[in-house]
Amino acid sequence: MNLADLALLGPPLLAGAVVLSTHVPLGQQVLKRGIIFIDLAIAQLAGLGVILVYVILEQPPSWSVQLSAFLAALGGALGLRWAERHWADVLEAVIGVVFVLAVTAALLVLANDPHGGERLKELLAGQLLWVTYADLWMPAVLSFAVLVLWFRAGAAHKPTLFYALFALSVTLSVQLIGVYLVFASLIIPALATRRHQGLIAAYGVGLAGYLIGLLGSMLTDLPTGPSVVWAMAIVATLFALLSAKPNEAANGKG
Numbered sequence: 001m002n003l004a005d006l007a008l009l010g011p012p013l014l015a016g017a018v019v020l021s022t023h024v025p026l027g028q029q030v031l032k033r034g035i036i037f038i039d040l041a042i043a044q045l046a047g048l049g050v051i052l053v054y055v056i057l058e059q060p061p062s063w064s065v066q067l068s069a070f071l072a073a074l075g076g077a078l079g080l081r082w083a084e085r086h087w088a089d090v091l092e093a094v095i096g097v098v099f100v101l102a103v104t105a106a107l108l109v110l111a112n113d114p115h116g117g118e119r120l121k122e123l124l125a126g127q128l129l130w131v132t133y134a135d136l137w138m139p140a141v142l143s144f145a146v147l148v149l150w151f152r153a154g155a156a157h158k159p160t161l162f163y164a165l166f167a168l169s170v171t172l173s174v175q176l177i178g179v180y181l182v183f184a185s186l187i188i189p190a191l192a193t194r195r196h197q198g199l200i201a202a203y204g205v206g207l208a209g210y211l212i213g214l215l216g217s218m219l220t221d222l223p224t225g226p227s228v229v230w231a232m233a234i235v236a237t238l239f240a241l242l243s244a245k246p247n248e249a250a251n252g253k254g
Helices: 003-007 010-033 038-056 062-086 088-109 116-125 137-152 159-177 179-192 199-220 224-243 246-253
Strands: none
Touching: 010 038, 010 137, 010 159, 010 179, 010 199, 038 062, 038 088, 038 116, 038 159, 038 179, 062 088, 062 159, 088 116, 116 179, 116 224, 137 159, 159 179, 179 199, 179 224, 199 224
């Protein structure tokens, strides 16, 4: 690996940082609320919105793709907010059903598309290694706006605003990194640092996972998205083990 190869890691690593900037605090709130699989459900709905645009229009403008993805994600998020109010006792089951419906809807829509398998693979695994700096300016600006609302408007304590910001954040990230990595970026850093509730530690776990996964993918020529997911999981496991208090480690061994 030479310097030119390392330079190629700049845009995807920056993409990871942009995604983690919002997904770490959102993921901590998701974990706190116990609605873990909302990540997959909303990401899959955003992806379904993307697929529908490409089915209707052969070469859709980028704004229409983003709008369709956001409307699908927002509709799902607000629907789940309604379910949280009225069906709180079975909310996780409802989220699972929404995810399955979104996945199967994508399969049905793409059934007769000769490129359907490729589109679905791109949606799930993403194309992180091919992200450019030009792809990141809008996600970066909107992610900054999400963070301002999150910390200044107290979105964590306003459920409807939380769901709306969640939908926007996932819409921005799913086309950059894919459904699998969206879920990993939201949950794995939050899970690894759940005893500490620290943003810095969670950001560190996430960024280390992206860096190691990207390097590993480039060295082994393996798919980037899955490589980053595994790298982040390994980093998170090591962090959780090394940061565990002695009595917690002893209980774990027992």
